[in-house]
Amino acid sequence: MSRAVVSPLLLVFAFVLSAFAAPADAQDAERVRIRGSNTLAHALVPEVAQSWLRDIGYTGIRVDRSKPALTEIHATRDGQPLIVEIGASDSARGFNDLIEGQTQIAMMTRRPNAAELDAGWQLGDLGTPEQEFVIALDGVAVVVNRNNPVVRLDFNQLRALLSGQSRDWRELGAAGQVHVHLDSSAGAVRDLINERVMRGAAFAEAQQHANARELIAAVAADPLAIGLIPLGEHYGAGTKPLAIADGGRAIAPTRTEVVSEDYPLSRRLYLYGGQMMGALSRSFALYAMTRPGQRAVARSGHVAVTLVPGRERRVTLGPGEYRQLVDNAVRLPLSLRFNFNGPSESGVAASVYDSRAVRDLDRLRAFMQLPPNRGRRLLVIGFADISAGSTMAAMMMSNDRADLIAQELVSRGLKVQQARGMGTALPVAGPRDAAARYRNERVEVWLL
Known part of the structure; x- marks a missing residue:
């Protein structure tokens, strides 16, 4: 009789105990919440998060994608569970979640706009390197058949080809009807082209492909293709x-031009955090800036922001003085930019240096401390925008920018052979671009 009564009670007691003793994944685990752009949420941030967890000592790492638009990465350390929540939506939603305290980190493919900054005033100065983290770049390459004689396009020409306004290559020096090829799975590609190039125009009828490799193979087989x-x-x-030219010089998507952000069809991928970011969320954002974090970025298929120089190339553009200065030098893959004008120019109120420029200066110091580079000298060349008002003013401004960066490098123990301004030479953006001043006012660094 007593057994018949005790046994059910034991079962109930065991069930209650198991409920409390079960792994606290869903209830008691500490969580790092990251929300926003699907471009970052799809592969980039999960890859960086797993690398971060491994490197700070977490084990049992498990990826759960059982919920729509949500990736959960579970891990434990010293018996304590942690969940990294990565919610996919869009940049605007991610920033709004940051304002409302629903996430610790917002993922964005752009900087916050003026309205968002007003709404999120309590978050602090989002242009500082303590709150703005440029973790990667992405962008679009425009490809044609190897035998196509066309080598460059401006935005207007590209829009005409993609929209069907230009239907024949004859207008550009080739011959035959234009065949547009698109990757149906590449939403980020289409979004960037819509934003930068199409400006409301619709795409023409195009041959659709399941992925980029199929598209490349089709363009290689089609002399009249553009993809x-x-x-x-x-x-x-x-x-x-x-x-590709956006009102300035035509720029090819070489690694140096892409990582320097001079190539016009590239963009930054950002993480943003508030002033009161928790220790773990700040640890994650800072980890994304490190070499291991950037290796994870590259594994995800995006462009890492690392200081790896390209090979020496003969420069054929620009003033003769510029070409003479950089002869036998190797350009480093960065263009240091500024935030002198606050939110009216950059969309984010910030200090003198753009947040990426701050980190690039530190990356440059570490790069020059590597054994092969010790004792080598640097050449610093500044550029200004046409909005400076006159040729003389632009030259003075470009010299000021170059001198400012040279002083920063010297203060870090680096050797600068020469700092020189080139005025408005070699613009990368035309005056119609709202961010032309921000993009054109830049400083190049060359390794001698």
Whole structure:
């Protein structure tokens, strides 16, 4: 009789105990909440998060994608569970969640706009390197068949080809009807082209492909093709990327031009945090800036923001003085930019240096401390925007920018052979671009 009564009671007691003793994944685990752009949420941030967890001593790492638009990465350390929540939506939603305290980190493919900054005034100065983290770049390469004689396009020409306004290559020096090829899975590619190039125009009828590799193969087999692929994809032997101009010089998507952000169809991928970011969320954001974090960025298929120089190339553009200065030098893959004008120019109120420029200065110091680079000298060249008002004012401004960066480098123990301004030479953006001043006022650094 007593057994019949005790046994059910024991079962109930055991069930209650198990409920409390079960792994606290869903209830008691500490959580790092990251929300926003689907471009970052799809692969980039999960890859960086797993690398971060491993490097700070977490084990049992498990990725759960059982809920729509949500990736949960579970891990434990010293018996304590942690969940990294990565919610996919868009940049605006992610920033709004940051304002409302629903996330510790917002993922964005752009800087906050003026209205968002007003709404999130309590978050602090989002242009500082303590709250703005440029963790990667992405963008679009425009590819054509290797035998196509066209080598460059401006935005107007590209829009005309993609929209069907220009239907024949004859207008650009080739011959035959234009065939547009698109990757149906590349939403980020289409979004960037819509934003930067199409400006409300619709795409023409296009041949759709399941992925970038299929598109590249189709363009290689079609002499009249033009296609759009993510930066970082291999072009293959049968295709070539075009140089693209946005009101300035035509720029090819080489690694140096992309990482320096001079190539006009590239963009930054950001993380933003409030002033009161928790220790773990700040640890994650800072980790994304490190070499291991950037290796994870590269594994995810995006362009890492690392200081790896390209090979020496002969420069054929720009004033003779510029070409003479950089002869036998190697350009480093960065263009240091500024925030002198606050939110009216950059969209984010910030200090003198752009947040990426602050980190690039530190990366440059570490790079020059590597054994092969010790004792080598640097050449610093500044550029200004046409909005300076006159040739003389632009030259003075570009010299000031170059001198400012040179002083920063010297203060870090680096050797600067010369700092020189080039005025408005070699603009990367035309005056119609709202961010032209921000993009054109830049400083290049060359390794001698």
